[in-house]
Amino acid sequence: MMDPTSLVIRIAQSIVIFHNTLIQVKANKKQCQRLGKRIETISNHVKSLQEADLIQKNIGSPLDRFDACIRRCTKFITKFAKASWFEHIFASQDHCEEFAKLNLELSGHAIDLQLSINIEQLFDRKKDESDRMFDLAAIEVHLNEIGSMMAKNQLDLLGHLSDLKLRVDSYRLELQQTLEARRSTTAQTIKEERTRFRHIPLHDLISEELIGEGSFANVYRGQWLSQHHQVAIKVIRVGQLSDKVTKDFIHEISTMHQMRFDNILTIFGACMEPNYHALVVEYMELGSLASLLQKSDVYPLSWSERWSIALQMVKGINYLHLSTPHPIIHCDIKSSNFVVDQNLKGFIIKVGDFGLAKIRQETVRQTNATGGPAVLTAGTLQWKAPELFKFSEKNTTASDVYALGIVFWELATRCIPYEHTDDAVIRVCVMAQQRLDIPVDVPPAFASLIQKSWSHEPTQRPSCKELILNVLDHQSPRLTAPELMSNDDKEQTT
Structure with missing residues (x-):
């Protein structure tokens, strides 16, 4: 293991790399900045120690672990600085669990280093929650941008898509509903709706061929992308639905979704998005x-x-x-x-x-x-x-x-x-x-x-x-x- 003085120099170098990455962060900025401030505070207290104190306190191992934690923090915030940052935001939004884990690690290292720091004040959970809410609000402002990036990314992967605008709207809606589900006022309603049947977003479906036209819907052979599964997509010919009709629709789909029998067509789920309503069902080849x-x-x-x-x-x-x-x-x-x-x-x-x-x-x-x-x-x-x-x-x-x-x-x-x-x-x-x-x-x-x-x-x-x-x-x-x-x-x- 390196001597304490060399470790302090290495920590300073790790902090520089962290801050260089922090400058490029495009989302969850407040929480990333809070990590940086805490790392800086702990580092400043370490640097204030005299060399004799470093040796006397025998903190070589704690310093080494603190440095490793800084590097983990840098690796974590890099995902918000890369060109693919929007994918991480779409998948987990505020990443609150990862931030909480890293903050807990940092507070543990501050204790191990025996520094004269007010831990409760430095790691104030109210500030963490305030930062998280600020970052969620910032994500909400950029819903269209994130939706467009997700759709363009899918276009690059799959080639030509005829319904690009619908896919942008679909990504935007899913992220918006996920953010709304985090609010106590709407979380229960959204949770209840999502547990009644599987909601499959439009952006997770590809309609490949029109195979049937019924009295109220068109049926396409298609792909359920996330499941790599061939399905039939029954696109219902309706536009915007009122709240009452939406509730009736949810009730009917949830009833159908529960039916499991050899001679009943399996319903995997449904897509319910503005101006696009579809059932995703088992594909029968004949x-x-x-x-x-x-x-x-x-x-x-x-x-x-x-x-x-x-x-x-x-x-x-x-x-x-x-x-x-x-x-x-x-x-x-x-x-x-x-x-x-x-x-x-x-x-x-x-x-x-x-x-x-x-x-x-x-x-x-x-x-x-x-x-x-x-x-x-x-x-x-x-x-x-x-x-x-x-x-x-x-x-x-x-x-x-x-x-x-x-x-x-x-x-x-x-x-x-x-x-x-x-x-x-x-x-x-x-x-x-x-x-x-x-x-x-x-x-x-x-x-x-x-x-x-x-x-x-x-x-x-x-x-x-x-x-x-x-x-x-x-x-x-x-x-x-x-x-x-x-x-x-x-x-x-x-």
Whole structure:
């Protein structure tokens, strides 16, 4: 180890390096300056000691540790002086824990050096908090600058981005909300909202290809960047939302986010930013059932496969209907709202687009207000149960089953229901109990499944549980009906 006098000289050199770095700091300046003042104060007291005192006090080791601490402080503040300073601020803002740890170290070294310093006065925690709040306020002033730098950095990494301004706004919003969450007045509200489902910022998503256009949203195949995961991004066609609609949206998304079942489309989270609202869901490579049914040359379906698809559809809707504490009514069952993938065992069917009644209504309201094309609510006409044409009638589990019956017909015929038929004619036919023709080549058992499901009277339609048993009776099941129902009951309790 060096002698105390040489150590004092080395400490002075370390302090010069610290101050040279401090001059270049672009964020958290107050806290960095406070570190520098404390280092300087301790150093000045050390320099005031006579050489004899240095030797007599045997403080060679404490001096060496103090010097090492100064170098750690320099290394720490360097992150705020480098060109990438904005990344560190975006990630951890005020870095209060690291500052607190270094200040605690410095106070310990001041004690070890046996200096006549008022430790409590030098390391006043109230001043630390004041510095921290000042630095947070300074970060808030530069939200646009930091957001722009983060977006440009992402552009450099990923290449061309068509939505650069949206990404700047997204980075800015996330940092702003993080700063707001530190304030006691809003922290609890933000914390509660963030724990209800996973919030995925727009800047963490890349939309690669438009794969579907629905009544209220466009669906893109894309990437969830931070997870390196391919996803489907359902961008909802709404602008700014009121506080009430936002609360309704949060409630609906949180309900959907809790649904975990083999035949329910997994929802990873949602993006809720000004003028950009999207669901981030599991990507199913074969797309919608509606699309698959129109590709008979690519996907010829055996009746065994059709029974399997029907069973999976019903199991998904059954799970929603048996949800607690209240059943979830889908309200918009149609072939385009079932998505398909495939593995070695066959086709995998999952139900999506459930539980979004409020946001659908808001989409319709905003579309009508801006003079856009009309959007139907609470179920598309071809799949709409007859009782729903009556004034003030609401969707029920029975109206969901009716819609399933139309999808079963699609599955059997590979045709589009009521194709080229006017809405008024569809309404009259459905109310008059006139149903779509079932071709003679459809197996009687499957034709019976369709007919039971689209019965005119809601009370005459089977429940989804009964439909499951019906399908199993005519399928070549791997499980018996009681075994499957037992498994379903177990899944409902998990």
